[in-house]
Amino acid sequence: MRARQSRPSVARVYSYVLGGRDNYGVDKDLGDYFTQDLPGSEQLAITNREAILRAARDLATGGIRQVIDMGCGLPASKNVHEVIRAQHPDARIVYVDNDPFVVAHGKALMVPDANVAVIEADVRDPAAISEHPEVKQLIDFDEPVGILFGITLSFLNDDEDPSGVVKYWTNLMPANSKVYISSFRTGRTREAAATSQKILEAFGRGRFRTDDEILSCFGDLELLDNRLLPCAQWHWDDELDGPRDHGRTLSVWEELVVSGLARKS
Numbered sequence: 202m203r204a205r206q207s208r209p210s211v212a213r214v215y216s217y218v219l220g221g222r223d224n225y226g227v228d229k230d231l232g233d234y235f236t237q238d239l240p241g242s243e244q245l246a247i248t249n250r251e252a253i254l255r256a257a258r259d260l261a262t263g264g265i266r267q268v269i270d271m272g273c274g275l276p277a278s279k280n281v282h283e284v285i286r287a288q289h290p291d292a293r294i295v296y297v298d299n300d301p302f303v304v305a306h307g308k309a310l311m312v313p314d315a316n317v318a319v320i321e322a323d324v325r326d327p328a329a330i331s332e333h334p335e336v337k338q339l340i341d342f343d344e345p346v347g348i349l350f351g352i353t354l355s356f357l358n359d360d361e362d363p364s365g366v367v368k369y370w371t372n373l374m375p376a377n378s379k380v381y382i383s384s385f386r387t388g389r390t391r392e393a394a395a396t397s398q399k400i401l402e403a404f405g406r407g408r409f410r411t412d413d414e415i416l417s418c419f420g421d422l423e424l425l426d427n428r429l430l431p432c433a434q435w436h437w438d439d440e441l442d443g444p445r446d447h448g449r450t451l452s453v454w455e456e457l458v459v460s461g462l463a464r465k466s
């Protein structure tokens with residue numbers, strides 16, 4: 202029998218939509234609402250997840266060997282450390298989430314590994330993260346570091362200063378470090394309104410931002426590609442990811458989640 206839980210969690214619903222098994226009835230109900238009542242909306246989760254794994258690959262290809270994944274979510278079929286490790290077996294990765302369920306599952310499912318940590322912390326308190334003993338042990342801020350914010354900043358309200366959170370890290374990191382942000386983007390469609398409303402109603406949070414608002418989170422960093430792109434199109438490599446029709450019209454859902462990667466000069 203399923204354990205009971207009164208409220209859905211972002212991490213569990215996202216994981217459920219991606220095909221994960223660690224969830225409660227309340228998460229499943231909300232996930233089913235998205236897939237059945239807003240068919241196609243699962244593409245938000247799917248394309249976001251695929252893009253963050255491509256971002257991890259790009260960081261590794263660019264020579265980055267240490268990564269902090271902010272708001273990492275539950276372990277999925279493929280994980281950031283596995284992608285980075287494919288290129289740098291000695292890479293160091295810290296997963297951060299403020300959901301104890303995520304941290305417990307991350308620790309339990311992760312093969313014990315001295316170079317991978319899963320810590321419970323809140324991205325709104327970056328100093329607590331940078332001062333965390335496991336971060337101090339694994340991340341050397343004298344070497345380029347990659348910081349991933351996979352949809353996490355969308356769960357910060359404006360008065361929680363998402364730009365300030367990113368700025369904390371960019372001030373700390375040396376040149377050639379990179380920051381990846383994916384974010385919900387505003388849309389004018391009926392589907393966009395229904396999705397953002399349901400997310401806000403279910404979680405009490407979830408901010409869909411304009412491109413300008415998302416771009417402002419990168420602060421002074423140099424945005425690679427000079428623009429945000431829908432996750433569905435972001436850094437897709439036909440050779441590695443399979444052939445894709447790059448000229449096709451994206452679905453309304455695919456337009457609602459975008460990515461950008463920026464570098465510190």
Ligand SMILES: C[S@@+](CC[C@H](N)C(=O)[O-])C[C@H]1O[C@@H](n2cnc3c(N)ncnc32)[C@H](O)[C@@H]1O
Nearest residue numbers: 212215253272273274298299300323324351356
């Ligand atoms: C939708 S999941 C995304 C997981 C992963 N980043 C990805 O892109 O595949 C968002 C995650 O951010 C976490 N999160 C939301 N707000 C957070 C906060 N203030 N501090 C830390 N984690 C947070 C949630 O618990 C959840 O696991």
